[in-house]
Amino acid sequence: MMSDQTQISGRATATAFRTIASELTYALIQTFKTVFLMQNAVCRFEPSCSIYAKESVKTLPFHKAAIKIIWRILRCSPFSKGGYDPVTIERR
Amino acid sequence: MNKNSLLAFVLIAFTVIFFNSSLWNNFWYGTILKRPVPTSMTNQQRAAQNNEATSEQKQETTDIRVILPEEEPGAAAADGLPSAQFGQPDPSLDADSAAGEIVRQAVADTIIIETNRLIAEISTKGARIISLKMKDYDYAGTRSGEMIDLIPAGSAGGAQLSVNNESFDDVFFTILNDDINVDTDVVGNNINDNNDNDDDIGNSITDDNINSDDVDNDDTDIADAGAIANIVVTSRHYITIDPDADYALVLEARSATTGHPIRKIFSFSDDTYRIGYAISGRNLTGRNVTLGWEGGIDDTEADVSVSTFGGGIDNRRAHYSDAHTVNHFEMKRRGVETPSGFFRWVGKSSKYFFIAVVAEETVEADIKIEGRDVSARSASSANVDIDYSVSFKFEAGSDEIENWIYAGPGSIRELSAHGMKFEKALFPVLSWARHIFWADAWFPPLAELILRLLLFFYGIAKDYGLAIFLLTALTKIVTYPLTRSSMKSMMKMKDIQPKIVALRQKYKGNPQKMNEETMALYKAEGVNPFNPGCLPMFLQMPIFIALFVVLRKAVELRGTTSWLLPWVKDLAQPEALFYLPFAVPIYGSNVALMPIIMAALTFFQQKQTITDPNQKMMIYMMPILMLVMFNGFPAGVVFYWTISSAFGLAQQALVKRKNLTPATTVVSGTPPSAKPTTATVVKTSARKKSSGGRRKRK
Numbered sequence: 078m079m080s081d082q083t084q085i086s087g088r089a090t091a092t093a094f095r096t097i098a099s100e101l102t103y104a105l106i107q108t109f110k111t112v113f114l115m116q117n118a119v120c121r122f123e124p125s126c127s128i129y130a131k132e133s134v135k136t137l138p139f140h141k142a143a144i145k146i147i148w149r150i151l152r153c154s155p156f157s158k159g160g161y162d163p164v165t166i167e168r169r
Numbered sequence: 170m171n172k173n174s175l176l177a178f179v180l181i182a183f184t185v186i187f188f189n190s191s192l193w194n195n196f197w198y199g200t201i202l203k204r205p206v207p208t209s210m211t212n213q214q215r216a217a218q219n220n221e222a223t224s225e226q227k228q229e230t231t232d233i234r235v236i237l238p239e240e241e242p243g244a245a246a247a248d249g250l251p252s253a254q255f256g257q258p259d260p261s262l263d264a265d266s267a268a269g270e271i272v273r274q275a276v277a278d279t280i281i282i283e284t285n286r287l288i289a290e291i292s293t294k295g296a297r298i299i300s301l302k303m304k305d306y307d308y309a310g311t312r313s314g315e316m317i318d319l320i321p322a323g324s325a326g327g328a329q330l331s332v333n334n335e336s337f338d339d340v341f342f343t344i345l346n347d348d349i350n351v352d353t354d355v356v357g358n359n360i361n362d363n364n365d366n367d368d369d370i371g372n373s374i375t376d377d378n379i380n381s382d383d384v385d386n387d388d389t390d391i392a393d394a395g396a397i398a399n400i401v402v403t404s405r406h407y408i409t410i411d412p413d414a415d416y417a418l419v420l421e422a423r424s425a426t427t428g429h430p431i432r433k434i435f436s437f438s439d440d441t442y443r444i445g446y447a448i449s450g451r452n453l454t455g456r457n458v459t460l461g462w463e464g465g466i467d468d469t470e471a472d473v474s475v476s477t478f479g480g481g482i483d484n485r486r487a488h489y490s491d492a493h494t495v496n497h498f499e500m501k502r503r504g505v506e507t508p509s510g511f512f513r514w515v516g517k518s519s520k521y522f523f524i525a526v527v528a529e530e531t532v533e534a535d536i537k538i539e540g541r542d543v544s545a546r547s548a549s550s551a552n553v554d555i556d557y558s559v560s561f562k563f564e565a566g567s568d569e570i571e572n573w574i575y576a577g578p579g580s581i582r583e584l585s586a587h588g589m590k591f592e593k594a595l596f597p598v599l600s601w602a603r604h605i606f607w608a609d610a611w612f613p614p615l616a617e618l619i620l621r622l623l624l625f626f627y628g629i630a631k632d633y634g635l636a637i638f639l640l641t642a643l644t645k646i647v648t649y650p651l652t653r654s655s656m657k658s659m660m661k662m663k664d665i666q667p668k669i670v671a672l673r674q675k676y677k678g679n680p681q682k683m684n685e686e687t688m689a690l691y692k693a694e695g696v697n698p699f700n701p702g703c704l705p706m707f708l709q710m711p712i713f714i715a716l717f718v719v720l721r722k723a724v725e726l727r728g729t730t731s732w733l734l735p736w737v738k739d740l741a742q743p744e745a746l747f748y749l750p751f752a753v754p755i756y757g758s759n760v761a762l763m764p765i766i767m768a769a770l771t772f773f774q775q776k777q778t779i780t781d782p783n784q785k786m787m788i789y790m791m792p793i794l795m796l797v798m799f800n801g802f803p804a805g806v807v808f809y810w811t812i813s814s815a816f817g818l819a820q821q822a823l824v825k826r827k828n829l830t831p832a833t834t835v836v837s838g839t840p841p842s843a844k845p846t847t848a849t850v851v852k853t854s855a856r857k858k859s860s861g862g863r864r865k866r867k
Contacts, residue, residue: 100177107784108181111771111791112798113713114810114817116778117652118706119659123669123687126703153703160691161684 099135103127121159126150132164178790186754277341279405280349280418285439286577288316292326295338296420296433298444299326301576303522307728309470309742319522319576321467321543321556327524328446328574329461329560330433332453335426342420342433349406412439427452442577443587446526449569458565460526460572465543465556466519487538487557488594489515491531495590497597500540500555509535516575517557518594521724523579526561527589529571534563578724581620592617596718616715620723627725633740634731637720637809644716645816648709651701652817656824663780665694720805733808736762740805756797763807764799768792770814777821 106127110116120126129149133142145164153159277294283304290300302316320326330337410416417436424431429451436445448458466485487498487506492513498506512534516525528534540555575591577583584591596616603609622643626636645652668690676683720726720740727741737744745759752758772792779788799807 096173097176097180100173101180104177104181107787107791108794111775111795113710114814115706115709116774117655117659117817117821118703119655119662121702150703150707154705155701157702158688159702161680161687163680 095135098139099131102134103131106130121153121157122149122162123160124163126153129162129164136164175786178786182755278344280344281405281407282416282418282435282437283407283409284437284441285412286442289435289437289444291328291418291420291435293342293344293420295340296328296330296342296422296435297326297338298328298435298574298576301327303577306469306521306578309728309739317467317469317522319466319524320464324464325558326464327462327576328433328435329459329463330431330448331459331461332424332431332448332450333426333456334459335424337422337424337431337433340422340425342422345419345421345432346417349408410437410439414438415445417445424450442575442583444574444576446572446574447569448565448572451568453565453568453570456565457562458570459560459562460528461558461560462517462524462526462574463558463560465541465558466517466522466524469519469521485517485519485556486594486597486599487515487517487540487559488525488597489536489538489559490590490593492589495593495597497594497599498538499599500557503540503542503555505540506538507535508538509533512536512561514589515559515561516591516594517559518579520722521579521727522577523584523591523594524576525574525589525591526559527573527575527587528561528563529566532563532566534561536561580724581617581624595620595722596715612711612715615711616719619712619715620719620725623719623723624725632731632733633726633729633805634733634737634808637740637805638733638812640716641809641812641816644712645813645820648712649820651705651709652820653824655701655706656821659778660825661694665690666780716809717806720809721803726803726805734763734804737804737808740808741803743801744804744807757801759800761800761804761807763804763811764796764802767799767807767811767814768796770811770818771795774814774818774821 110118110127122129124132126146126149130142130146133145136142137145149162277292279299280291280293282289282291286304288300288302288304289298291297292299299320301319303319304316306317307313308315308317325338408416408418415436415438417434419432419434421430421432423429431448431450431453434445434447434449436447446460448460484499487500489496489498489508489512491511496508500506510533511531512528513531514525514527515536515538516523517538518524537560539558541558543556575584575587575589579595581592581595584595593613596613598608598612619640623633623636623640626639627633630636630639669687672683672686672690676686723741727739729740730737731740734740734744736746743757743759744761744763746762747760749758749760769792772788775788775791779785799810802810
C-alpha cells in the first residue's frame with residue numbers, strides 16, 4: 078500500500094492525469110445514466126458502481142480498472158447480496 | 170463538483186467539437202483519405218451540377234447520334250430519316266459498325282414503364298435500367314416535391330449483364346414486343362431542356378391512363394440536343410401496365426463473339442417493387458452469367474445535417490446472402506470485396522432504400538462489391554462517401570434463368586414479403602458493435618420486433634405520434650417491476666445514507682468491520698430484497714438502443730406527421746420551431762421544442778435524485794447536455810425519449826407518494842419476511858471476510 082502511494086505521489090503529473098481520468102469516467106457514467114434514463118438505478122453495493130469506477134481508475138492501472146469495473150457491474154445483480162465492497166489494491 | 174470534474178466536462182465538450190470541426194475533417198479527409206474535401210454548394214450550383222450530370226448521362230446512354238446537317242436540322246428530320254431498323258435482329262447494329270453509316274445508325278430508345286409503385290426507364294443501349302422513380306416517395310431537402318429516382322444522375326444505372334465476361338452493356342438491344350412500334354418514332358429534333366422530360370412523362374401518363382388498352386404505344390419524341398452540332402435523337406415509349414396483368418418487356422441482342430442472341434426480359438407488375446429480370450439465350454447453359462447493378466443509390470435525404478448527432482444520412486451498405494443468413498458490409502474507403510460461395514442475392518442499401526439482384530436459386534457464385542467514392546455527388550455531408558456497385562456471377566443452369574431485382578423502400582413489409590431475408594439488411598450490426606455480447610445475433614431481431622410493434626400500434630392508432638406513445642407506454646409497463654423496486658430501494662438508500670456515512674467515519678481503518686456493519690444496517694433497513702442492482706439497468710439498454718435505431722431508420726416514419734405534435738413537419742427529421750441565423754457548434758441552427766422540454770424534465774429528475782453536494786454541478790450540466798445532444802435527433806426519437814422521461818418522473822412521484830406514509834410499517838415488517846435471506850447475508854459476509862483476510866495476508 079505504502080509503495081503504491083509513494084509511486085503515485087512521486088509523479089505529480091501522473092496523479093493529475095489519473096484524477097482527471099477518474100473524474101472523466103465518473104462524468105461519462107453520469108452522462109450515460111442520464112441519457113439512458115437510468116437515474117433511478119440503485120447499486121447493491123456501497124460505494125456505488127459509479128464511485129467504484131471512479132476510485133478504481135484513480136488507483137489502478139487502466140486495464141485492471143476496466144476489468145474490475147466490468148466485474149463489479151456483472152456482480153451488481155439480484156443474485157448477489159451486495160454490501161460493502163471498496164476498491165482494493167492487490168499487492169504482490 | 171470540483172475543479173477536476175469541471176475539467177472533465179470541458180474535455181468532453183472539446184473532444185466533441187474538435188472531431189466535428191473542419192480542422193479535423195480537413196486533416197482526416199484531406200490528408201489521411203487523400204481525397205478532396207467536399208465543399209458546400211449553394212442550391213443553384215447543385216442544381217446546375219445535377220443538370221450537367223443528367224445531360225452527360227443522356228449523351229452517354231445515347232452514344233450513337235444521328236448526325237444531321239448542321240444547317241437545316243429540321244429538314245433532315247422531315248425527310249423521315251430512318252434512324253434504326255428494329256424488329257429485324259441485325260448483328261451490325263452495334264456501336265462499332267454503325268459509326269460510319271449515318272443511315273443505319275441506331276438510336277437508343279428509352280422505354281418507360283409505369284406501375285402503380287414505380288416508373289422505370291429502360292434504355293435499349295445495354296437494356297439497362299437508367300432511371301427508377303419511386304412514386305410514393307419524394308426527395309427530402311433541396312429537391313423536395315420531386316419523385317425519388319433511386320439511380321443517381323450520371324451513373325451507369327442498373328441491370329447490367331455479361332455472359333462469359335462479354336459485356337452487353339454497350340450493345341444495342343432490339344425491342345421484340347409487338348406493342349412497341351419503333352420505326353415511326355424518331356422524328357423530332359427540337360432542342361429540349363432536360364427538365365422538360367419530366368413534364369413530358371407526367372403528360373403522357375395522364376394520356377395513357379385514359380387509354381384502356383393493356384399497353385399503349387403512345388410515343389412521344391424528345392430530341393435531346395447538346396450545344397454542339399451533334400443532335401442526339403432518342404425516342405421514348407410510355408407504357409402503363411395493366412393492374413391485373415404482368416407486363417414483360419423483351420429485348421434482344423446478339424453476342425459479338427458467338428453470334429447467338431441473348432434476351433433480357435424485364436417483367437413488371439403492380440403493387441410490387443420486384444422487377445423480373447430473366448436472361449435467355451441459346452446455349453446459355455453452362456456459361457458464366459454476371460448480373461450487376463452498377464449505379465448506386467441516390468442521396469435521397471437532406472444534404473445538410475442540421476447538427477452533429479442526428480444526421481439525416483447513413484452510410485451505404487452492401488449485403489449478400491444465401492436467403493438464410495445475410496452478410497453485411499460497409500467500406501470506409503473505396504475498395505473491392507469479392508466473396509465467393511453459395512449465394513442467392515447481392516444488394517445494397519441506403520438509409521431508407523434497398524436494391525438487390527436475386528438469382529433464380531441459390532447457386533455457387535462470385536460476388537463482387539465495389540465501393541466507389543461519390544463524395545463529389547453529395548454537397549456537404551462527409552458521411553456519404555462510398556456507394557456500391559454489385560455484381561453476381563454464376564453458371565447458368567438452363568437456357569432461361571429467371572432472376573429478379575428488388576428496388577424500393579426498405580420498409581419491413583415490402584422486404585419481408587419476398588422470403589429472401591431482405592429485412593435483415595435493415596438493422597445490421599456493423600464493425601466494432603458486433604463484438605459486444607454477440608450483438609449480431611440478438612440486436613436485429615429485437616429491432617425488428619420493435620418495428621413490428623410500432624407498425625401494430627400504428628395499425629390501431631393510425632397516427633405515428635400516438636403509436637410511439639403507446640410503444641413507450643408498453644416498454645414502461647414491461648420494465649415497471651424493475652423500476653419500481655429500484656425506486657423503492659433508492660428512497661431507502663436516501664434515508665440511510667447519513668448512517669452509512671457515519672459508519673464509514675467510524676470504521677475508517679477496518680474494512681472488515683465496516684462490511685459487517687453495513688450489511689447489518691442493510692438488513693435492518695430491509696434494503697436488499699427490493700433492489701435489482703446495476704446490471705438489470707444495463708439489460709434495459711438494448712431496448713432503448715433498438716427503439717432509437719428503429720425510430721431513426723424506419724422508412725415508414727419518413728415524411729409523417731402526428732396530431733400529437735402539430736408543429737413537427739416530419740417525424741424522421743429534426744424538428745425546428747425556428748432557425749437561428751447561425752449554427753451553434755454541436756447544437757446546430759434549428760431550435761427544437763421537445764429537447765427543451767426534455768432538458769427541463771432532466772433538471773427536475775436530477776434535482777430529485779442528486780443529493781450529494783459534490784455532484785451539484787450535474788444538476789445543471791446534464792440538462793444542457795441533453796438539450797444539445799437531442800436537438801439534432803429526429804423528432805420521433807426525441808418524442809420517445811421525452812415521454813419516456815416524463816413517464817419515469819411520474820412513476821417516481823407515484824412510488825414516492827405510496828411510500829411516504831407506510832414507510833415505518835415497511836421497515837418494521839421486514840425482519841420476519843427477511844428471515845431466509847439473513848442466512849445468506851451472513852454467508853456472504855463470511856466469504857467477504859475470508860477473502861479480505863487473504864488479501865491482507867498477501
